[in-house]
Amino acid sequence: MSERRSINRPAGPRGPMGPAMGRPVEKAKDFKGTVKRLVEYMKPQKIKFIAVFILAVLSTVFNIVGPKIMGKATTKLGEGILARYMRIIQIQMAIQKKMPPQVIAKLKNSPIPSIDYDYIGRILLILIGLYIISASFNFLMAYIMSSVSQEMVFKMRSEVKDKLDRLPLKYFDSRTHGEILSRVTNDMDNIATTLQQSLTQLITSVVTIIGILVMMISISPIMTLIALFTLPASGILTAVIAKKSQKYFAQQQKIIGELNGHVEEMFTGHKIVKAFGREEDSIETFKEINERLYEVGWKAQFMSGFIMPALNFVNNVGYVLICVVGGIFVAKRKIQIGDIQAFIQYMRQFTQPIVQTANIANIIQSTVASAERVFEVLDEPEEVPDKENPMVIENPKGEVKFEHVKFSYKDDQPLMEDINIHVKPGQMIAIVGPTGAGKTTLVNLLMRFYDVKGGRITVDGVDIRDMKREDLRKMFGMVLQDTWLFSGTIKDNIAYGKEGATDEEIIRAAKAAHADHFIRTLPDGYNTVINEEASNISQGQKQLLTIARAFLADPEILILDEATSNVDTRTEVLIQRAMANLMKGRTSFVIAHRLSTIRDADLILVMNHGTIIEQGTHQELLAKGGFYAELYNSQFAR
Structure with a gap:
């Protein structure tokens, strides 16, 4: 749920002037420092910025x-109309005062002042030209700025992607996927x-603001001072209204998050709600939250x-x-x-950029x-870099040793103190123990997702820290309990295990994993497209595809983390047989x-609280009557 809320942050209401006034604004902890770093990204584009x-x-x-020039046209039009009315008033006054007929006749026969339409036309043409030039500059500015912003964000996004590839697993374990995605998507889009x-x-x-102020003055x-x-x-x-509204917007954002969480929970657990008949409770909760939101x-x-x-x-x-x-x-x-007409136009335009500037200041704070x-x-610390002259194992045999290995996720909470394991080539090593015993941690150390704090781990006598991570991990094949498939065809998902795999190799791997039969029953067979959430195939079928991927990779060392937990008993037996063939001659x-699935293991490691408390074969550990025997008997007593 936390992931979804991180990605889909509610946009919130918007007021009549753009972003809602009074909304809480996210602020940077180090505003100046962050702006300086942003400016560094802008420097390569400084010529374009100057042009913009x-x-x-x-x-x-x-x-x-424009309004000042338009005012000249208005003045000329007003003067022409006023002159015509003045002539009419003069004639009427002459008639009322009973002036001599020749004077009245002279006034009537003299040419009536006309409006200078040529002058007004020239003014209008100038205005049209000015507005066309202004619009052209505006278009060019937007065009340049769009390329500048996208180039800059493209560079930042590339750097973040490269950085994520170099970050240790510890970083991803300590943060939700939603938080990381939010920084790569939402925050980048906000900057752009x-x-x-x-x-x-x-x-x-x-x-x-400056230009209008100059024109008004x-x-x-005097009129400028009044304005x-x-x-x-x-x-x-x-300020008064925004202060009062801010607390309501803050509450609104909080309740929207609460409502989204409730709706997500109810839809995710729709079957459970139906099964326990809790629809009314769900509706009542929704009504209560919705009422508060209203x-x-x-x-x-x-x-x-x-x-x-x-x-x-x-x-x-x-x-x-x-106006007064x-x-x-004027009188x-x-x-x-x-000038009055122009001044009123300027006055109407004056408040808009002020409000815009205030809103943009909030947006810039959020962007920073x-x-x-x-x-x-x-700025996150990266993985310890590989050595400059790394060692390469040309023909790996699969001998693995843990020598006095120490490890802890947190310095003040040691997990492993003195782990010693010797795995001979081709052996099958089973790792068992309760949840949180350190089983997966052992595998993470082996693949250098984490580095040991003390001691060393060797493969064929070579310290894995002396090898490139890429070369080390190429020797391993993994099948995890949590299946991972991407949106694409079934063929592409299996082929992920080996670059350049042929169709024959893909089909052979699918048959070995007992996945070929169910694949061929699908409408498009191997070309069936798995959707984004892989919901168009069952959980067991997903597991079979990941096992087929491991078969195709044909690695020197196998890691199987509850690889058959999501398949039925019959299929599990078939996969166990296939895996037994796959593991021949390989360390696993x-x-x-x-x-019951690890009775034939060459060595069983029993872990608890990060320590190997027992080790031996299945029969040896049962004979000891210790932790393993108790664990084994508790499963089969039922």
Whole structure:
């Protein structure tokens, strides 16, 4: 469940101005340090970044100049209309004052002032040109920025993938798969989105604020001061509402996670819920969580949705004041009528980039936090590197020795103190013991998934630390209790055991594992595609395919971890016979809970609390009447 929640984090509600105001923002622990590292990744693209910055500035400037130029057209249109009305008023006044007929006739016959449509047309053409240029710069900026962000994230993602390949097994054992996937997918996507969108928006928003402020001052400093008085009111109002809404959003995110967890549990255990008749309890629990989510959700949305009407009210008060003062200035001929129109346009545009900048600041904080999580992966200590001149075993025989091996997962909690084992070539070694005894740890040490803390492990007399991990692991074949199959054909899954395997070799391995019969009964035989969750074949069939994979690999040393636990008794007997043939002449380590399967082992190691407490053959250990005999008799007493 924890994995799913890590990957699918609820997006949360969004307010009318983009990201919901008042939502809790994830913050980085070392903001400055993480930003510096991000900048290092950006340096190879610095020329493109400069180009993006210049294009963003030019695009914004051309956009800002538009209302001022449009104001000139409005002024010219207003002057023409005013002149025509003035002529009509002059004639009416002359008639009312009973002026001489010749004066009235002269006024009527004189040309009526016309609107300068040529001038207005030129202004409109200039505006169209400006907006086309602005849009072109904007398009070019987006195009460059998308390539920059993807190249940068491609590099980071590649580094993370390479790093994960070099990390020790300890790292993966101590973290959920969901947490690791979240850093590789969600956090990377967050960085890419911010670089591609938010960074350019931040540049354009800042340039827009500065540009609009300059244009407003150029029209009227007094009107600009009046307009700026509304900003503190808007800011205080937004801060108060955001503070109140934040706690509701925090509760909402928490309850969404709780609801997702409940739904996932109920669907995962659907059969169990049905079998025990607990549907009503499940529904009641869902209703209770859903009710709490409703109560918190509507409050969060209401508080978030209340911001825009409140800001509009403050802004409208500002518009009224500007219109009154502007009208007085026009009457006194201090400014032109088109300037009022331009000023109001600027005023309407002014608050939007301010809100955008505030939202982008939150997004950048979240992005830096994502980058920090990615850098944490890159900073993890790696596996001890292989030696520069590693030893290679040309013809491995399979002799394995554990000499005074010491090991612990945590320094203050020793697990193995003094393990000594001598396995001769071709022997079958069974490892038994209760859960947590250290059976799998022994195998992990043998394959160098973990390195010993003391002593040494040798294969054919060569310390495995003197070999390359890749060469060491090529000698081993593993069949685990937890089957692993990937999305692909059955043929591809079996062929995973050997690079370049032929169809004949794949079929021979499947027959040896007694998997050929069930494969041929499938609609597409060996070309049957296993789906993503491998749910279109049974658990036992999955086990047979992994065993066939091991047959195909034909390794020098076999490791079988409860390899037949998921097959029926008849198939288990057949596989045991096939494995007996496979293990002839090969060293094999068999971890078993069903002691009936390891009676013929050459050596049985009985482990408990990380220590080998007994060793010998099946008959020898039964004769001793110790831990193994007690374990064996407890299984068959039933």
